[in-house]
Amino acid sequence: MxxxxxxxxxxxxxxxxxxxxxxxxxxxxxxxxxxxxxxxxxxxxxxxxxxxxxxxxxxxxxxxxxxxxxxxxxxxxxxxxxxxxxxxxxxxxxxxxxxxxxxxxxxxxxxxxxxxxxxxxxxxxxxxxxxxxxxxxxxxxxxxxGAGGFGGSLAASRQPHPQPEGAPDHSAAVETRPEQALIYRLSGDYNMLHADPETAQKAGFDRPILHGLATFGIACRALMDRYCAADGARVRGLEGRFSAPVYPGEAITIDMWAQGRGQAAFGARVGDRDVLRNGRFDFSE
Incomplete structure (x- = not known):
């Protein structure tokens, strides 16, 4: 169908x-x-x-x-x-x-x-x-x-935030723990891709992967530390595109570019592997 x-x-x-x-x-x-x-x-x-x-x-x-x-x-x-x-x-x-x-x-x-x-x-x-x-x-x-070709709209109304060129203004590395996906899933995402090695292997992964939304939250954590003195009450918005999985135990590096008052662009990577792109962070100064 x-x-x-x-x-x-x-x-x-x-x-x-x-x-x-x-x-x-x-x-x-x-x-x-x-x-x-x-x-x-x-x-x-x-x-x-x-x-x-x-x-x-x-x-x-x-x-x-x-x-x-x-x-x-x-x-x-x-x-x-x-x-x-x-x-x-x-x-x-x-x-x-x-x-x-x-x-x-x-x-x-x-x-x-x-x-x-x-x-x-x-x-x-x-x-x-x-x-x-x-x-x-x-x-x-x-x-x-594989679900395209039904004759619908070809362009999304929500466009990704431009990824800056050049070196970031600041980078922060956040270590993840080997059991982090097992903890994060207790907040509501019980997909076995993040917990069961056999399920992960059937999906093409060496082992269970970290939730994309955990990576999203970790990026916000680093951005808050940089721009909001770690105060969550100052966060106004966050967006990004997932580009690759993260394995629990890997270190995620968040690259940041200041873009005027109350806004920063960002990306996240594990080594040279981009895991989150076209990021935008809005905050109250």
Whole structure:
């Protein structure tokens, strides 16, 4: 069954309600490597309950429900889905504990051509379940391999942030731990690709890989350290394109370019292997 853009664009996706507490916020931060230095106050603020902050990239896992990708009427072959891009816009700092409603809408379907693929972008609005106050808007773009040729739009409305040329203004290396994917998955992404060696090998990987959203969060962590004095309340937005996997235990280097007031471009790599490109970070000065 071919991908059906009309079904996707008209799809009604039920809202997700999620209650979380300080332990969920701490567990998410541990999955990004916070706490590796047990006397670093800038790290401890995200992993223990004294004057705790919620890591802003936690909005990417709160209220996520990817079951719409598996609905047979969409024509999506879930075995050929790749996480292509991620973006978030923060409207208000996320509380350490709370009760949220997440509403997902399919925003766009792009035809990359016959025999190539298709891009499907979903937008998720996250708000307080009691007051309706908005916390964040999250965009998830998946690449459906081999699903193009249905005659849809050829160009995406959301264009990637230009990747700067030349040497970065600053680079920061963040070590990941061998068990980091096993910790990160406890925040809600239980895909066995990140935990089971046999599943990973069947997918073409030597061993389980780190979640793309963990790489995304680690990049935000390094950018916050550089531009926000590690204060998550100053983060306004983050976006980027995934270009290669990371294996737990590898060091991720985040390259940064300042681009005027409240904005920086970035990329992430493991050695010479790009893992995240076309990054943009928006923050409050």
């Amino acid at each position: 071919p991908l059906d853009p009309d079904v996707l664009m008209s799809m009604q996706i039920d809202p997700v309600r999620r209650r979380y507490d300080w332990r969920d916020s701490a567990l998410y931060a541990l999955g990004l490597g916070y706490g590796a230095d047990p006397v670093d106050a800038a790290q401890l603020r995200y992993v223990q309950e004294h004057d705790q902050q919620a890591m802003p990239t936690m909005v990417n896992v709160l209220g996520h429900d990817g079951s719409w990708m598996k609905r047979p009427e969409t024509g999506i072959d879930y075995s050929k889905v790749v996480h292509g891009e991620q973006a978030m816009q923060i409207h208000a700092p996320l509380p350490v504990a709370g009760d949220i409603i997440a509403q997902t809408h399919i925003e766009e379907v792009v035809d990359k051509g016959d025999g190539k693929g298709a891009l499907v972008t979903a937008r998720r609005e996250i708000s307080d379940a009691e007051t309706g106050a908005p916390y964040a808007t999250v965009w998830l773009t998946i690449f459906c391999r």
